């Protein structure tokens with residue numbers, strides 16, 4: 001149970017920089033999700049915390065203790081690997097007991113602790129099997145049990161659910177969240193699945209090409225993306241983006257004029273930006289028939305999803321996705337207007353793709 | 362493979378026949394040797410009349426009577442045992458050393474690692490047999506004074522010297538096997554508090570059992586078939602030197618030597634049939650291209 | 651380096667280092683040293699300190715120019731290595747390709763059969779050919795040819811110099827190398843995506859065209875590997891030759907390569923001359939080490955050496 005502080009961590013492999021100045025503070029008992037696309041350096045960051053990689057520069061602290069040069073075994077972290085890395089030649093019991101055996105615990109105590117953690121993860125009946133005799137979900141529990149049995153200060157999880165099928169994933173993810181809170185353990189959870197991150201984490205750190213773009217609680221990251229990338233990476237379907245030009249007090253969006261959202265009026269003036277990107281989430285707009293105030297276009301396609309449907313609207317060549325209630329029926333090519341919820345609009349600077357409110361940082 | 366569905370059948374027969382023709386000397390040679398061991402005289406000239414079936418050779422072989430007349434006797438069991446000791450010794454030394462070195466070359470980054478690997482490749486490419494004069498001088502210089510130790514010493518020396526020849530290739534083979542194990546297994550152990558030595562012993566070795574077996578088999582066969590080193594360093598006879606010495610000897614009964622040859626060939630055949638896949642995979646020299 | 655790492659490294663590497671020192675480095679130095687002494691008949695007490703400088707090398711050079719026996723050895727080495735190498739590469743390639751195009755069961759039986767030369771004990775393998783090429787009528791080859799009426803008298807194949815002797819040693823060693831080539835090429839063939847072959851088949855290509863246009867170009871590296879590796883191996887190994895000569899199946903002069911010459915001069919029957927043998931061994935080693943370096947460069951092994959991961 002510690003606070004993890006990453007201070008300006010850089011990691012180079014030969015001349016490739018996998019991490020570029022990562023600074024992040026993970027508070028005690030927090031569930032931090034590390035979210036990013038493939039190759040963004042998530043695993044590298046996790047392994048750096050575990051001590052498998054030594055940062056090229058920067059420091060790592062567990063509470064006040066500088067652990068940058070401490071070998072992995074003295075950091076007391078538990079790590080669940082993406083492929084779980086269960087030892088195939090050991091039974092489940094021995095897999096879980098392995099960390100304790102290395103610490104020379106007495107036999108009875110090992111048995112007791114293994115039993116406890118196995119019960120917690122509901123695998124106590126599987127202890128006598130080999131990993132290959134287990135289902136994916138069971139193997140995954142064993143991997144978590146092995147990481148937990150030594151009562152680590154920090155639990156590191158590298159996409160632990162990515163090898164499970166969709167249904168099982170939903171089930172395990174709820175369970176994992178509950179477990180983390182019950183144990184009150186500091187956890188870093190790597191994933192490239194935005195839904196997973198939103199559902200489980202206390203806070204999310206979005207990472208891209210070795211840089212942390214934004215850290216915040218799920219709402220913050222979801223509704224107040226700092227970068228176009230963050231908005232585009234979270235949500236399904238993701239945020240809509242449209243190029244727009246400032247013509248005070250209007251925005252020209254593909255031939256449509258809309259008022260600059262109230263929260264941005266001052267800022268736009270102050271910054272004097274001209275080219276911006278207008279971003280809004282599919283559920284922060286509605287589609288109305290005919291021409292009205294808003295973005296006028298034609299229905300390109302619609303996909304019923306049960307309770308609601310996604311309508312794709314083509315606005316002078318740009319394409320938007322908007323949620324609409326299930327009852328409404330659209331026809332292809334029908335003229336419609338997309339009305340935006342003004343307070344939910346985000347404007348990004350066209351050049352830096354950074355939200356205007358963060359542009360001066 | 363391969364292109365089973367698309368392959369024209371008649372070409373296949375032609376190829377199989379051509380292969381058979383090319384393999385004929387090989388088949389003929391080895392069969393004649395085995396057949397001769399069951400006959401009163403050698404049947405090497407394809408004359409069916411020369412074959413008179415008998416088990417005499419095998420019986421005499423195991424009794425150690427190598428000549429039909431006279432009292433020349435050898436203890437063939439002892440000779441086979443000597444061969445076995447050398448082969449097992451070589452297998453043990455080679456497997457142990459290459460399992461150790463192969464791991465560190467595959468998994469530990471240290472200064473000089475690359476140079477070491479290149480050096481081993483050169484030693485592998487350049488068989489150390491050329492240095493046998495020097496190896497013998499070392500043997501002579503370290504030869505024990507006491508007569509009781511001479512036999513033991515020569516066994517140990519021939520095992521070590523012969524093992525040394527196999528070591529560069531075996532280390533590369535073993536390194537290749539370690540390379541195939543995902544790093545997560547290793548990291549998992551390290552994070553749980555294991556030292557590299559513990560990781561090697563408790564995690565990696567069990568995971569590369571097939572590799573260990575392959576290297577051990579190769580080394581065993583190398584020791585089993587060796588003649589030059591055994592002949593030069595070992596005081597006692599092995600099957601190889603036994604056959605070598607008795608080909609030109611007036612007194613020896615040739616079909617009996619053929620029987621000895623068959624015995625000598627047996628482990629090779631057995632290993633091959635049981636572990637074919639394993640050996641084929643590794644035999645390309647442990648170098649994946 | 652951390653203390654722990656040093657401990658680990660010495661645990662893993664010291665046995666190997668010890669072996670390399672004891673059986674490669676020390677012998678190399680000793681060989682060089684002996685080549686500069688008058689060592690004879692392994693009379694260590696008497697000759698070990700009798701230093702003669704480069705006298706043995708001068709003798710070797712003189713023999714190279716004037717001694718017909720030694721000239722025969724050199725000729726034999728060149729012809730033997732050259733032709734056997736070709737047989738190894740092309741034989742191995744043909745076998746691998748042929749077994750590639752037939753059904754798996756037949757293919758694996760043939761492969762097994764063709765592994766015999768390499769894996770069977772050297773003494774047994776040599777014994778087989780001893781009878782096959784035997785100079786009297788008990789020789790299998792003679793008896794076949796006589797019953798076919800092609801020859802009337804048995805021919806002592808290995809004693810016909812130079813080509814009879816050369817043919818026998820090339821044949822016997824050729825098969826051993828063919829096994830090696832076959833295994834390497836087969837494994838290379840198995841790595842080629844079979845969609846390529848199937849696509850070509852669908853386009854109507856014959857096996858020959860497939861081999862020439864698709865398979866062989868994709869095996870360049872392996873061809874080079876077998877070529878360079880076998881070259882060094884043929885140059886420096888000699889156990890089969892040793893037995894064939896020892897058993898008088900082939901002519902001594904034209905059955906002896908430089909490597910065997912070293913061995914026989916140092917350990918053979920009659921007068922032994924380790925000083926001379928060591929000098930020849932040093933010459934051989936120099937060729938071998940140069941060949942080894944060239945091999946490494948040509949095959950670009952360094953590219954295959956992945957760096958270990960992790961910094962712990």
Ligand SMILES: Nc1ncnc2c1ncn2[C@@H]1O[C@H](COP(=O)(O)OP(=O)(O)OP(=O)(O)O)[C@@H](O)[C@H]1O
Nearest residue numbers: 013016018037038039040041042043044045192959
């Ligand atoms: N040992 C290494 N040597 C060189 N480059 C590496 C090494 N490990 C990782 N990289 C590179 O660093 C970058 C980040 O890798 P990392 O494994 O951290 O990505 P990731 O975010 O975990 O991706 P994924 O979701 O696919 O697991 C990648 O471009 C990768 O190629």
Ligand SMILES: [Mg+2]
Nearest residue numbers: 042043044158
């Ligand atoms: Mg990863």
